[in-house]
Amino acid sequence: GAVVSQHPSWVICKSGTSVKIECRSLDFQATTMFWYRQFPKQSLMLMATSNEGSKATYEQGVEKDKFLINHASLTLSTLTVTSAHPEDSSFYICSARRGQGNNQPQHFGDGTRLSIL
Amino acid sequence: AQKVTQAQTEISVVEKEDVTLDCVYETRDTTYYLFWYKQPPSGELVFLIRRNSFDEQNEISGRYSWNFQKSTSSFNFTITASQVVDSAVYFCALSEAFYGGATNKLIFGTGTLLAVQP
Numbered sequence: 001g002a003v004v005s006q007h008p009s010w011v012i013c014k015s016g017t018s019v020k021i022e023c024r025s026l027d028f029q030a031t032t033m034f035w036y037r038q039f040p041k042q043s044l045m046l047m048a049t050s051n052e053g054s055k056a057t058y059e060q061g062v063e064k065d066k067f068l069i070n071h072a073s074l075t076l077s078t079l080t081v082t083s084a085h086p087e088d089s090s091f092y093i094c095s096a097r098r099g100q101g102n103n104q105p106q107h108f109g110d111g112t113r114l115s116i117l
Numbered sequence: 118a119q120k121v122t123q124a125q126t127e128i129s130v131v132e133k134e135d136v137t138l139d140c141v142y143e144t145r146d147t148t149y150y151l152f153w154y155k156q157p158p159s160g161e162l163v164f165l166i167r168r169n170s171f172d173e174q175n176e177i178s179g180r181y182s183w184n185f186q187k188s189t190s191s192f193n194f195t196i197t198a199s200q201v202v203d204s205a206v207y208f209c210a211l212s213e214a215f216y217g218g219a220t221n222k223l224i225f226g227t228g229t230l231l232a233v234q235p
């Protein structure tokens with residue numbers, strides 16, 4: 001089946017550091033990837049939709065200058081948390097969808113646990 | 118507006134019991150898709166099933182079965198003879214149809230934590 005790889009799986013860093021998270025679709029081309037944030041014991045909240053070759057579409061309330069998304073190829077999207085602070089600590093999950101239709105399931109990466117000290 | 122409600126926050130059962138996870142959705146669209154995902158303690162989300170709004174046939178896959186009822190806007194998930202490995206958070210999700218070039222979102226419910234005790 002489809003596989004989505006997310007790296008790193010765990011990051012601990014100091015406040016003020018910028019952190020880059022990679023999301024790769026390993027066996028299919030993904031024109032659309034999604035970035036989610038999940039707080040403990042809560043649901044997934046969509047942060048942005050990443051489209052290959054164009055600007056990401058951010059959800060209301062998500063700072064685009066804080067969470068930089070780049071989707072440079074059909075198999076790779078990156079999320080950079082700039083100047084991270086403790087309140088940015090969370091579980092970040094990416095997903096990739098094969099094809100354009102919303103009937104296609106999103107396949108998720110393993111997530112990245114980000115802890116900002 | 119789209120909304121997915123999973124009223125059961127946590128369910129605890131003993132191994133071999135059957136358990137049903139409820140999912141109720143709201144949408145104004147006539148064409149939409151429903152999904153169930155499993156999130157084990159390790160964190161990754163595992164796709165379980167997709168159902169489109171025109172297919173109300175119930176589905177069975179091994180110990181898993183799904184009951185889709187448009188009349189009550191529900192898409193419930195039953196695990197038969199539960200096992201400890203079934204312990205996870207289960208999310209129900211909704212996506213509307215793809216129209217006019219828009220990429221519509223996947224709206225998640227709040228999840229149900231299932232704990233299967235040995």
